[in-house]
Amino acid sequence: MAYLLVLSGLMLACGRLGDLTGFTRIFIAGFALFSLGSLLCGLAPTITLLVAARVVQGIGAAAITAIALAMIAVCLPADKRGWALGVLMTIVSVAIAAGPILGGFITEFLGWHWIFFVNVPVGIAAIILAIRYLPQDIVPAQSGRFDTAGAVLILAALATLLFPVSQGLYLGWTSPFVLFCLSASLLLLIILIIHERRSRSPLIELSLFTVPNFVTGNAGSMLIILAFAGSEFLLPFYFELVRGISTETVGLLLAVPAVFLMLAGPVAGKFSDRYGCRGLMIGSAALCAITMFLFSRFDSSTGFPVIVATLALEGIAIGLFVPPNMSLILGSARKEAGGVASGVMMTLRTSGAMLGIALLGTIAMSGFLRAASGSVIQAPVPDQLVPGFQVAYLVGAAVCIIVVVASLMVKETDRSLVGEIPPR
Template identity: 45%
Template structure:
């Protein structure tokens, strides 16, 4: 994608504003849903493993289509994809709010995920295209701040709506925001002057990638319910492995691949991308489990749990722009590595939570999580985007976002499985037992093991960040 003339300062601000609005909408939706999952599970009388698909269905489609929309953005221009994504996301939100069954809700979340994939795939790439390199880190920091505002507002708004109105309204709230965003995007985003990258679209590669991911996530989430040695679980893992091999084989031999694997030959790009995936895996798993812990173990009301889950975002608001600007000046490697180590410490402290833990200690620990994430993600994104090839910014951006979202999706499935596995093996509970029927001390034990696993994964993210050298393009 080429823009022949640099945008004016005003045009740059307009583009950044609409991108910030999309980031706010996506981040608001993720956290506003998580805080309501225990209530949704109770409403439909379903176990934790089943309600997790309200989050995972969205993330599965999001992760599976990011490469698709990144490639389409490079081929046909960013504006059309971006505006269409907003429209589909808004329609999906309306359908979610109208859902009267768990199956309808999960299906509507698939629709939401399609729209979100279009938004997230090319958002960072539009920064790389329209904004000069000298302020790219600062712009990414601003986006991190906006995302943190959405993350902070999500649990608070979601908790209040769920507590005093209905969980359906956590989705209806997206509709007016989405309508405004579509109108603003049509007016504010510049027309694609030279869309651009020619070639055929790799539809077979897109299909194989989606089902490779789906057949990996399903057995991770359902292994306890069906049995890890059941034919369905083993078969799904085998199918997933075969599909991943086919995907790599296809992409390395296709004339116009969906994913350019040459990028992964760059050690810095690969290490930074894996670090982002690892950090999102750890954080998403913790975020998924904490509402169940706060409401099931601590006995907090939904809005109180929402306030606690908003704590990390306040640190993100402050530190996102600062960290992004620092990465422009001193590089990203030291910042990202140190932040990942700090995150590991914070996740370990969360593993010490019990039903007697004071609320001030809980809030302080969650603040440390926010500090770690606020310092980590802007320089990490700067590391990754700096390695993208010219005219493939959409692809580089979508690969980066895909890695993070795959990490997030796997994190929800994996951490939930770890927590339930501890419960099942220690006390021989049925994995399909509703959370409300599991004794409190057993839940605490399972959550602690999962949170320690998150700390270990954050250490891996630190090692990967240390490997990735600074080499901005």
């Protein structure tokens, strides 16, 4: 949790640092911190030191995540941007699919410490390659001071939002702690907006939010990830509790969307480079809605081929949506605001994922509790659990339909390298 909170809370700050000091410098520093944090995690003798090392690792990951996407947006011409983002998504999908398998192998034969140690040589190699091949002046460094107060406020606001969201299922949404944190998050967000409007060198360039494509693209991105993350969170419970599938088989099934997402990403990116983002976003969001509806029809007798086909369809739908959506968002920002634009996008995506897990998880849990009511001695049978899953996935389908409507509002541009944001 410490890693995730730091990652989510600092991506905006790292993006802004990249705008101020240069992308390459922050990118290399991010890999250095991530490698150092990984080494410290593997060496940590206590839980406290492990958590501290994960914080260091999270700072590095925030810099890498925010800057990598910004560099793609500004280094490549607009007609290559979608393809590059699709390739990047393919690489991430391979990591997602292979990570659990590789992690299990490493843990079994080498010990858990090596899960962290293997990151060190990878990080060092990335630093060497970045020094060798990345230009030092991708975007000229800007004048201005770093908004430290804004960075602290956004970190605090996100921490007090995401931590109770992640714990709400277990603590209860009406618990005093959860309500206090959510109220504090809202107050901090208001203070942040007031501070940013008054700051001479704000952390967040508020003019970003006057660009329709930037706002619409980020809203669609956050909502589609909300539905996808909630879906992926619920599927293992459906497989194990309703279908009685073994843990090993569940792992293989969950790799299916990642494989098809990996295949669809570059195709979608290339298509969006040539024909634009709008049509592909509309179609893929509609496909996501269909997939969520199909999930809502699953029960204890759904055929295995149907399950695999629906999982593949989910991966294709997300794979077709993400590259054009990212290209739209990053292409709507000026090069000088690329780091902040990337930071905003990734912060909203991470927040959407956690909100999706909380929302769909809570809906499904409510259905489980209703099924278990009156059953004091025996646990509810699989068929009694199905309605909770079905309602949750219907909500996911509704969220995807909202994304379809939002995507209809997208206005195609000439996809030039310089975006729409007016200079300050």
